[in-house]
Amino acid sequence: xxxxxxxxxxxxxxxxxxxxxxxxxxxxxxxxxxxxxxxxxxxxxxxxxxxxxxxxxxxxxxxxxxxxxxxxxxxxxxxxxxxxxxxxxxxxxxxxxxxxxxxxxxxxxxxxxxxxxxxxxxxxxxxxxxxxxxxxxxxxxxxxxxxxxxxxxxxxxxxxxxxxxxxxxxxxxxxxxxxxxxxxxxxxxxxxxxxxxxxxxxxxxxxxxxxxxxxxxxxxxxxxxxxxxxxxxxxxxxxxxxxxxxxxxxxxxxxxxxxxxxxxxxxxxxxx
Amino acid sequence: xxxxxxxxxxxxxxxxxxxxxxxxxxxxxxxxxxxxxxxxxxxxxxxxxxxxxxxxxxxxxxxxxxxxxxxxxxxxxxxxxxxxxxxxxxxxxxxxxxxxxxxxxxxxxxxxxxxxxxxxxxxxxxxxxxxxxxxxxxxxxxxxxxxxxxxxxxxxxxxxxxxxxxxxxxxxxxxxxxxxxxxxxxxxxxxxxxxxxxxxxxxxxxxxxxxxxxxxxxxxxxxxxxxxxxxxxxxxxxxxxxxxxxxxxxxxxxxxxx
Numbered sequence: 001x002x003x004x005x006x007x008x009x010x011x012x013x014x015x016x017x018x019x020x021x022x023x024x025x026x027x028x029x030x031x032x033x034x035x036x037x038x039x040x041x042x043x044x045x046x047x048x049x050x051x052x053x054x055x056x057x058x059x060x061x062x063x064x065x066x067x068x069x070x071x072x073x074x075x076x077x078x079x080x081x082x083x084x085x086x087x088x089x090x091x092x093x094x095x096x097x098x099x100x101x102x103x104x105x106x107x108x109x110x111x112x113x114x115x116x117x118x119x120x121x122x123x124x125x126x127x128x129x130x131x132x133x134x135x136x137x138x139x140x141x142x143x144x145x146x147x148x149x150x151x152x153x154x155x156x157x158x159x160x161x162x163x164x165x166x167x168x169x170x171x172x173x174x175x176x177x178x179x180x181x182x183x184x185x186x187x188x189x190x191x192x193x194x195x196x197x198x199x200x201x202x203x204x205x206x207x208x209x210x211x212x213x214x215x216x217x218x219x220x221x222x223x224x225x226x227x228x229x230x231x232x233x234x235x236x237x238x239x240x241x242x243x244x245x246x247x248x249x250x251x252x253x254x255x256x257x258x259x260x261x262x263x264x265x266x267x268x269x270x271x272x
Numbered sequence: 273x274x275x276x277x278x279x280x281x282x283x284x285x286x287x288x289x290x291x292x293x294x295x296x297x298x299x300x301x302x303x304x305x306x307x308x309x310x311x312x313x314x315x316x317x318x319x320x321x322x323x324x325x326x327x328x329x330x331x332x333x334x335x336x337x338x339x340x341x342x343x344x345x346x347x348x349x350x351x352x353x354x355x356x357x358x359x360x361x362x363x364x365x366x367x368x369x370x371x372x373x374x375x376x377x378x379x380x381x382x383x384x385x386x387x388x389x390x391x392x393x394x395x396x397x398x399x400x401x402x403x404x405x406x407x408x409x410x411x412x413x414x415x416x417x418x419x420x421x422x423x424x425x426x427x428x429x430x431x432x433x434x435x436x437x438x439x440x441x442x443x444x445x446x447x448x449x450x451x452x453x454x455x456x457x458x459x460x461x462x463x464x465x466x467x468x469x470x471x472x473x474x475x476x477x478x479x480x481x482x483x484x485x486x487x488x489x490x491x492x493x494x495x496x497x498x499x500x501x502x503x504x505x506x507x508x509x510x511x512x513x514x515x516x517x518x519x520x521x522x523x524x525x526x527x528x529x530x
Contacts, residue, residue: 059402088404099399101391116306117404165403 010073012037012201013058013169017067020053027053029225031067035169040195040202042212044247045222051205052096054222055171058203059093060084089117092162096174098154100146100161106133107142110161118165132164135197136190152183159190163198170195172204176211184208188215209248213237221247294489295482298412305409308417315418319380319481323426326375331430334371335437338362343442352448356456359438364465368431369423369472370522373480376426377514381484384415385510388488389503397489412485416478423477424470431469468529475521480514487513 013035020028027050035041035058045051056062058069060076068075071087079087100109110132114125133139136156146154155175162170172191176184188211195202206212212219213233221229221236221244228243229236236244302308342358388411391397400407435457443450487510494502 056398061398061401085404088402091402093399093402095395095399097394099395101396101399102394103387113403113405116410161403 010070011035012072013203014070014073015054015058015067016070018054018057018064018069019066020050020057020062021065027225028057028064031225031227033220033227033230035201035203036218037201038199039217040192040204040215041218041220042204042206042216043220043222044207044209044212045205046207046247049222050225051207051222052173055093055173055203055205059091059171060087061093085117089165090168092165092167092170094158094162094170094172094175096177098146098158100154100158102146105143105145106138106149106157109146109157110164113161113165128164132160135163136160151179152186155179155187156190159194163194163200166198167200169201169203172202172206174205174207176206176208184211188212191215223247290490291482291486294408294412294486295416295478297408298416298482298485301406301409302413302417305406305413308409308414311410311414312417315414316422318383319376319415319418320422320426323376323379323422324429326379327372327426327430328433330371330375331368331433332437334367334430335359335363335434335439336441337437338367338434339438339441339446342438343446343448352442353452353456355438355442355448356453357460359435359442360457360460361465363431363434363438364461364469366522366526368434369427369469369476370518372427372430372473373423373476373518374515376423376477377480377484377511377518381480381514382507382511384481385484385488385491385507386503388485389491389506392489392491393499393503407489412489415481415485419477419481420474424473427469427473464529468525471529472522472525475525476518479517479521483514483517484510486510 011034015031015033018028018031019026031054043051043054053062057064060069063077068077070076071091074083076084076087101112104112107129111125111129114120114128118125120128130139133142136159138153138156138160141149141153141157146157149157175191176187179187188208191202191204192215194200204212204216213236216233219229219231219233219236220227223243229239229241231239236248239245239248338359339355342355343352346352346354346358388397391411397407397411400410439450439453442448443453487506488503491502491506492498494505497505
């Protein structure tokens, strides 16, 4: 799948010295990250730390203010329009809110990237769409519109659309946001299962710690626009870093904080 | 004060340049856009078929009022037989292109601005980009092309039904003979009138639908509002700017062609 001018042993996706500002506000500061081929990397972090911004920079939707994103060793910033289009054909993005086109049926949503961005013949497109819908158990709902589907079905439909182009890398932006624990598990199982089945590289942005640690090959922790940890899930569990410990142990701190509040003690500074 | 004026001027010129680039990209992206026909048909339906009842109603009443006012004014000068040319020239040169454009902006233009604004807010436009689909070719190009087809046709419908309205006023409700009305209408309309009407319809169509698309597409850039209020503000802006641009362009074209 690698292009002929890919540098040997280049990682599939790499971030070098990436900075992103919105006005005077620095969201990402000097990020360096390697996304290994065929693995599931999870980027953890509290809300508002720049996880989605990082993912949009990886997808080429946002342009970094400094640094670069490299795909197979080639900076995205140096790609012309056809080069960027070729990258996008090999990469899929699953949006937090699914971003399904609400005026199209489930079938048309899944067929859209194949019809508009590839030169595949119609019978091949039909076969691929049918296959994607069948794998995600949506075959019977092909004629329904996204607004006629439940949240879980919409998530599966968005995943079907993301996978129908057979991408080499899939970027998931908070795929479990707003879901109950059972559905959260189901979504992570679906991602891990699809990743094994289709063999793509996955980058998942989330703040759901237990599910992420169970499903991922690698994890990274983003705190205030800086990567504080990169490593295997087991290393994350054992890390003594204060930033990692604060994120990892936040659930176990909850009982103590609630008890303190009920005793009338001052609210901890980070909650006030 | 001076710096604020300078900043505003720069912002206005910046936005004008941005709008010109957006419009040019909308038209050029039609060239490589796949399956354009289906989206073009939908845009023609939304701007044309769905606006036709409003066009016919407003056209009828415009003709009725023109006939009524014109008859009584001309009768005072003993020239009631000139009602046909008055109605025909007023409709074909000015009122049909202007009012048809304003009606289409009010119905289809506002709807498409809101639709694009919601698609922008719900990241549907970002999703198209990540799928390698040019959002200009997919969403904007069919609407711009549809406007160039629909506006002249709707203007023609407006003018024709307006002429019928003038006949109802002058010859059915008032005593001007129908043969006098229609023969004077026929003599009054020349090729240059029709050409002016078509030029105006094409310019108004290209301008107003581009403005509506631009405001919807850039709904996320409104610095003062976000979310649903940004969509609402963009829709209002699109209708107001389109209406003003129709009247300004009408004056410019008339002054060039008269």
